[in-house]
Amino acid sequence: MALSFSEKEAIVADVAEIAASAHSAVVAEYHGLTSEQMTKLRAEARSGGVCLRVVKNTLAKRAFEGTDYACMNEALTGPLVLAFSQEDPGSAARVIKAFAKDNDKLVVKALSVGGQLLGACELERLASLPTKDQAISMLMSVMQAPITKLARTLNEVPGKLVRTIAAVRDAKESAA
Numbered sequence: 644m645a646l647s648f649s650e651k652e653a654i655v656a657d658v659a660e661i662a663a664s665a666h667s668a669v670v671a672e673y674h675g676l677t678s679e680q681m682t683k684l685r686a687e688a689r690s691g692g693v694c695l696r697v698v699k700n701t702l703a704k705r706a707f708e709g710t711d712y713a714c715m716n717e718a719l720t721g722p723l724v725l726a727f728s729q730e731d732p733g734s735a736a737r738v739i740k741a742f743a744k745d746n747d748k749l750v751v752k753a754l755s756v757g758g759q760l761l762g763a764c765e766l767e768r769l770a771s772l773p774t775k776d777q778a779i780s781m782l783m784s785v786m787q788a789p790i791t792k793l794a795r796t797l798n799e800v801p802g803k804l805v806r807t808i809a810a811v812r813d814a815k816e817s818a819a
Contacts, residue, residue, distance in 0.1 A: 651702060658706035658725070661694050665727035667756040667769065668712050669735045673697075673724045675748035684724075684742050684749070691738040692730035697723070711758035718753035718760075732756055733772030740770045 646654070662668065673681065688695040698706070700719040707713045726735040736754065743749045754761040754769055761769065773781065 654698060654702050655706045658696060658698055658703060659708075659710060661696070661727050661729075662706060662710045662712050665694070665712075665729060666732040667728040667735055667754065668715065669726040669728075669739050669754050669766070669769075670715055670718050670723050670752045671726065671739055671743070672721050672750045672752055673748065674722045676746060680746055680748075681724075684738075684746075687742060688726060688735075688738050691734050692728070693735045693738045694727040694729055696725045696727070698725060712755050714758060714760040715753050715755050721752075723752065724749075731772070731775045731778075733769050733774070736766050736769035736772075740766055 673684075676684075685695050700721075700723065703719055703723075703725060704716045707716060726739055728735040739749065739751060743751065751763040751766050753763065754765055756769065
């Protein structure tokens with residue numbers, strides 16, 4: 644059934660709003676997937692903080708105008724699903740990669756992060772980016788390292804003194 648002009652405008656506005664707040668986007672061809680598989684993909688996307696949309700390519704191109712994802716317009720051909728990372732840059736890539744591992748009919752066409760178009764071969768690299776919690780954990784461990792090293796160094800001075808005194812005591816006891 645054909646969409647009215649106002650429905651198309653609403654879809655374009657919705658996708659543009661999602662794209663404006665997204666950290667990254669993945670475009671994948673889903674030709675050949677069953678509705679059960681698509682429902683499973685949508686469920687995995689929701690749990691992973693990913694917004695998944697199936698939109699006509701012409702509407703997606705209009706929605707991408709003025710966003711960081713305008714560079715993806717050339718890749719919008721065929722039946723495509725758009726996955727937008729809402730939580731961290733790698734979340735959409737992780738969801739699509741995990742789903743594509745079991746379903747070979749889902750083929751990644753393009754990726755975009757920060758206005759830069761990446762090829763489908765970069766999916767692995769984008770999926771391996773740390774989550775927000777992992778990045779904070781890594782930052783905290785790096786910030787904590789100098790303090791930990793200082794505490795160990797300061798603790799070593801009295802420890803060495805105690806070991807020296809114990810060695811002198813043992814030497815005097817064995818001499819006596």
